[in-house]
Amino acid sequence: MDEEKVSAQQTPEKAILASSIGSVPDPADYGVNETSLIRKLDLRILPGVVLLYLLSFLDRSNVANAKLDGLTKDLHMTGNQYLTGLTLFFVGYISFEVIWNVILKRIGPKLWLPSITVAWGVVTTLQGVVHSMAGFFVIRTVLGIAEGGLFPGVVFLLSQWYKREERQYRIALFFSAASLAGAFGGILAYGIGFMKGVGGKSGWAWIFILEGLATILIGIAGYWFIVDWPTKSKFLSANEAAYVQARLKADSDATNDEAFAWRNVLLCLKDPKCWLYGLVFHTLSLPLYTLSLFLPSIIAALGYKAADAQLLTIPPYVLATILTVVYAVVSERFKKRAVFIAFSSLIGIIGYIILLTNTEPTKRPGVSYTGVFFCAAGIYPAVALGLSWPAMNVSGQTKRAAANGLQITVGNLGAVIGTQLYRSNDSPRYKLGHSVALGYLCANILVVGALWAILRRENRKRDAAPISDADSGEWHGDEDSRWRFTY
Numbered sequence: 001m002d003e004e005k006v007s008a009q010q011t012p013e014k015a016i017l018a019s020s021i022g023s024v025p026d027p028a029d030y031g032v033n034e035t036s037l038i039r040k041l042d043l044r045i046l047p048g049v050v051l052l053y054l055l056s057f058l059d060r061s062n063v064a065n066a067k068l069d070g071l072t073k074d075l076h077m078t079g080n081q082y083l084t085g086l087t088l089f090f091v092g093y094i095s096f097e098v099i100w101n102v103i104l105k106r107i108g109p110k111l112w113l114p115s116i117t118v119a120w121g122v123v124t125t126l127q128g129v130v131h132s133m134a135g136f137f138v139i140r141t142v143l144g145i146a147e148g149g150l151f152p153g154v155v156f157l158l159s160q161w162y163k164r165e166e167r168q169y170r171i172a173l174f175f176s177a178a179s180l181a182g183a184f185g186g187i188l189a190y191g192i193g194f195m196k197g198v199g200g201k202s203g204w205a206w207i208f209i210l211e212g213l214a215t216i217l218i219g220i221a222g223y224w225f226i227v228d229w230p231t232k233s234k235f236l237s238a239n240e241a242a243y244v245q246a247r248l249k250a251d252s253d254a255t256n257d258e259a260f261a262w263r264n265v266l267l268c269l270k271d272p273k274c275w276l277y278g279l280v281f282h283t284l285s286l287p288l289y290t291l292s293l294f295l296p297s298i299i300a301a302l303g304y305k306a307a308d309a310q311l312l313t314i315p316p317y318v319l320a321t322i323l324t325v326v327y328a329v330v331s332e333r334f335k336k337r338a339v340f341i342a343f344s345s346l347i348g349i350i351g352y353i354i355l356l357t358n359t360e361p362t363k364r365p366g367v368s369y370t371g372v373f374f375c376a377a378g379i380y381p382a383v384a385l386g387l388s389w390p391a392m393n394v395s396g397q398t399k400r401a402a403a404n405g406l407q408i409t410v411g412n413l414g415a416v417i418g419t420q421l422y423r424s425n426d427s428p429r430y431k432l433g434h435s436v437a438l439g440y441l442c443a444n445i446l447v448v449g450a451l452w453a454i455l456r457r458e459n460r461k462r463d464a465a466p467i468s469d470a471d472s473g474e475w476h477g478d479e480d481s482r483w484r485f486t487y
Contacts, residue, residue, distance in 0.1 A: 068296050070204055093145070094144075094412045113226050114222030128208035182295070187311075193310070278407045342445045349442060
């Protein structure tokens with residue numbers, strides 16, 4: 001196929017679109033309507049993975065709702081011991097991220113994603129029958145291990161179905177399930193809390209049991225509704241499948257028959273940009289998980305009853321869900337990533353400043369509650385955009401799978417730190433936790449700015465390079481002179 005070389009006069013974003021591996025196919029030649037086909041892909045692929053991630057985030061964060069319903073009292077845990085349980089989840093979560101994506105690439109998403117969903121559903125259910133602190137610690141660790149394969153796996157799956165320019169919006173929609181889970185978590189915890197005493201169990205136990213059983217059932221159904229790789233899926237006609245392959249071949253490496261090799265994993269580990277993508281998420285994951293894990297406690301500390309605090313967690317999450325989608329649409333329309341991540345982080349910074357400067361939160365709870373809205377409105381959209389970067393910028397299937405796993409691993413080290421910051425004796429102001437989260441969001445702006453400069457410089461360097469024989473023939477991943485990075 002004819003290869004295209006991007007001229008130095010093109011803007012970086014136009015260069016991204018022009019730097020195809022091959023010629024762009026005409027959908028008319030395949031007898032398909034591209035818009036209708038993309039809509040068909042969205043309706044078949046996205047609802048299933050969004051549902052699984054909603055369950056995943058719900059099952060990891062419902063411990064915050066369970067705490068308000070007496071979890072720590074019944075298990076005879078101190079506040080610091082409870083925090084240790086939260087930390088152990090993320091220790092398990094980050095331990096196998098890269099390995100999980102390697103397994104995904106080898107056995108396929110249709111088998112892997114439902115299987116791990118059933119696994120963590122079983123573990124979630126078992127949380128409802130623990131009777132000791134030691135049991136709680138073990139369960140949280142195993143839950144983290146079981147859930148660790150979902151997010152990077154789905155991001156890689158989407159990168160195998162959609163063109164680069166289409167991925168950010170889909171990944172953002174997928175991640176919006178995280179904030180949606182927060183809203184559902186509050187509603188469910190409020191209702192399930194009234195089951196206290198049923199079967200001799202506390203309300204917090206029923207939160208885990210019922211939500212875990214729901215996850216198991218939906219995970220089993222996932223063997224039917226989760227899609228496989230494009231070459232194996234059966235919901236497309238022959239012409240549609242051929243066109244999907246052709247458009248991906250012209251856009252990226254998604255159709256390459258790339259055999260797994262550890263050297264491609266090492267390419268990821270040796271690439272500084274892959275580590276920077278991880279730092280982008282690292283500086284966001286601490287605020288993300290401290291908010292999702294401690295928001296019920298933060299609101300309850302303002303003077304609200306436990307049941308009311310559960311309900312008051314819902315509106316900030318609803319706002320975060322809406323803004324996550326809005327930012328994705330606007331960012332895609334303007335073909336800009338870094339500026340929207342930085343701006344969104346700035347909104348979160350304003351929220352933590354409001355929380356820290358309210359010296360009497362129990363007397364002025366409305367001020368702190370307003371700050372919570374700013375925090376949620378800033379954190380969730382920034383995370384969604386930041387997590388989409390490797391899927392758009394890393395080429396080479398195994399390298400991209402490893403980069404997605406690496407980003408989650410490096411990123412969630414921030415969550416490990418964050419789980420130790422909101423201690424009971426810091427209530428109601430939580431100065432330590434809010435201050436560190438504020439500092440992390442400031443650091444996020446710096447990291448995003450540095451990555452923006454590096455990617456922009458690399459694109460300009462490639463734009464200015466003379467055309468040579470190296471600009472055609474075998475594809476060399478994101479080191480290829482035809483590749484342009486999004487920023």
